[in-house]
Amino acid sequence: MYSTLEVDIRPGLGLGIFEIGSSLWTVIDRLRRLQHAFPQVDIKYDPDTSAITPIILHVRPHLDLLFSGRYQRLHTICLRKLRDPSPPVILKYKDTILSSTDEVLRRVGVSRTFGPTYPGDDLRYPGLWFSFDEDGISEGLKRPHNEDRTQEVKRVLISQKENDGRAQDALDEVEECSNMAGDIARAVVKVHDGVTLYLYPTATSQPLHIKIGETTAQDLTVELGPPLRVHYKEDERMKIHSTSDVAGADRETGYFYNYFQHGLDFLISGPKHVVKKIILHSNIPGSPLFQRYKRCNWEIEGKPEDDEDDTPPRKRFYDRFETISHFLSPREPPPSMLLDRTDEEEDLKLPNPATRLHGYDGIILEVTESSQVVSVTLF
Template sequence: MNNCFDVEYGGRKRRVEAALGASLHNVLTRVKSHPQTYPEIDLAYSSTDPLLNPVILKLPANGLRLRFDGPDQRLRLIEVLDFSRGSLVYKNQDVLKGGKSTEGTATLQGPNFRHVYNRLFGPSYPGEYIPPTDPKSQYGTYVLSYPGVSFSFPLQHSAWSDSCDFVALLSSSAALPATSLAIFQGSSWPEARSKLFTQQPQYPRSSAVISKNRDAFADEIEMIHILGAGKLEAERRNNPPAQIILGETTPQDLIAEFGPPDAIYRKHDRRISIHRATGSGGTGDALRLSPSPGTGMEIPDTDHSSNNSVTDDSDEEVSPNSISDPTSLPAECFFNYFHHGFDAFISHPTTPGPAFPTSEITESSSQPSLPQLTVTKIILHGNVPGSYPFNRHRRSRWTIHLDESGDGLTSESPFDDISKRLREVWKDSNASPEEQRVMQRPMVLNRGWGDSPESSVEFLGGWEETTSRGPRTGPDGHDGGLGNTELFGFPGLLFEVLKNGAVSCLTVY
């Protein structure tokens, strides 16, 4: 059902590219690339629980509404709410044939039951009748379902009976043409709605993959497993997991597993290098975020990671030809994987963060080899609605495996829960109660000023639309607030957290 509908707007036919299972990033990017076809975009989400509740993309000028689940941000439901906004075609058959204009208006009603039954989809099992919620209303709703698609017909409540022949009833004057159409994954709407936002999507996150050779695209990442000691595992849709070992995985290894990056950037700006943990007695020691047993906490200071809305003179885009010639890569650069939801920092090998004390993962005993460039940091983007970098990456989901029980912290966990667990894990490694207090003290990032550390810090983002102090606006020139987020550091991990407790970005180093 996903790719079988064509919609004609303004005399131009355009195939509906938003297949079920597509990521919010993929769909929103496509919609925004056609402003004449989709002139209005309305995104609705929960400001308090943006990662748990559905995200709704409304296209009022097109009569469409798209619903995405919150945790994975994948398209679960496509609804046509206004049939007058475009000519809908299914397998070269006009869905609206037989539609009527409402008396006194130019609004085109949807298809009638006879057209759906005789011309489009044929016989169906009985549907579901929903009585009117308003006692004064004369019409309820009869939902007629086919595999993957359903129609809603207004039906006179007085005409309804459980013993009625639904075909005869919907063919009579008691039923009006359909007011909406829904596209979903499932054999019927009653069966699908109970697991609409939780079942495994049938199709991939990128619509382009559906109709093309799978070998032409890198396999999509389902989950990043953070094992500790600089070891990560990328769980993939169709292929075995891919391993990333900080300080050992090379740029060529990265490309072999995940394809070429969407962009490569290097950056010279080090305006917040004062905040690096430099050991005892220095300014950096006083300002460091948290202790890092075994390695020393370092605040990353060389990011581009595509989060900046404005590129300053310190940012340089590297030629894609550098990918095939590793000797031409700069000593420090970022591989930006927008469609995978992460960035990789490429530099000379450094010692990664320590293993979790509760884990059986062992730390590498090999010393870094300076001549060869490797991946030294992985930046996982949450794509949280309302944050400053929203829709620059698709959402990356992750799990932190603190021990072998499998009960780890996830990208959907509130940061209060994450912080509590990590502080418990590292409590025996703190040298003093002061270090324990420091671990709970965040650094604040301001995304509202163009000359702030936002343009050089490794975690960028966190402009929230609403806060406890009132509404904010995004980076559109309206000063609704500073848009601050907070950085919390733990050994080998750095979290950027929004005011609502959602993790906007996680760096593993």
């Protein structure tokens, strides 16, 4: 027996528990916690443009959630199969039931609740769209104009009020909104220095400068809040590549502050409790670390051409490895090491499970076989 899915419409803002502007990481994390209510979720994306592909979460059988390509923010919510009883759907607007097992939502019912709108095959309001097609295949095709008052609504779409859900807006980024407050808008990386974090709301938030060797664990807690996890450093497999004194390295301890909600990790030194390493994650679909971290929109900043240059060159998370590598070192790329994060997870099947680590002076890039950089490590 399926439990009833009861959702309320908030034009331009959301539907039920889903809020326009929410991050992909946040929504999937919430769906995992509510598996009893949403047992089947499919993730669809274009593997050929994995770094900037729009992503669709198909929450069977009623919901399609479209996320923007670069910032992975919930752009459009589509509710469909209103009459499918598995599970039954109750659709509400404020205190009014629009659709249920006993109430069919028709064109006349929409007009009575939301008022007049422009003529057309669909009914469009700011941040809200009622469609009489089962899917979007016929959208944009010429067909006889039909305004039958008894037409049954097949789909309901919610997007920001800046657009009306038309197909040509589907690939746009989500405009900054209150739902993003406290999230990182972008992270500017400087090798041998650290990272500057710019938070939402961008107009009023002060940037946070986290410096390697100076920023303390207490500073991170004050500025970013407590980490979701504190992980004590146990994996010493990379120590074999170290040129440091082995006995001294064995005495060195440290622990990680994992900010999954920001796409960041910080390695803190044991004795002084200052930041030793910073790891920024790209959350690339199909990669081994996909969805463990929220996407951090990082940019690697180079040196300005002269003292008056206030726009130094930068390379971003969606640039291909070859471009970023040449930016960091115009010479040949350094030798790489193979890393398979699925070695200890036999049941995990991925198209590109292995990545390669490319080390430069003060920075390490983790790269997929398709030349996408999935993480950046500063040290």
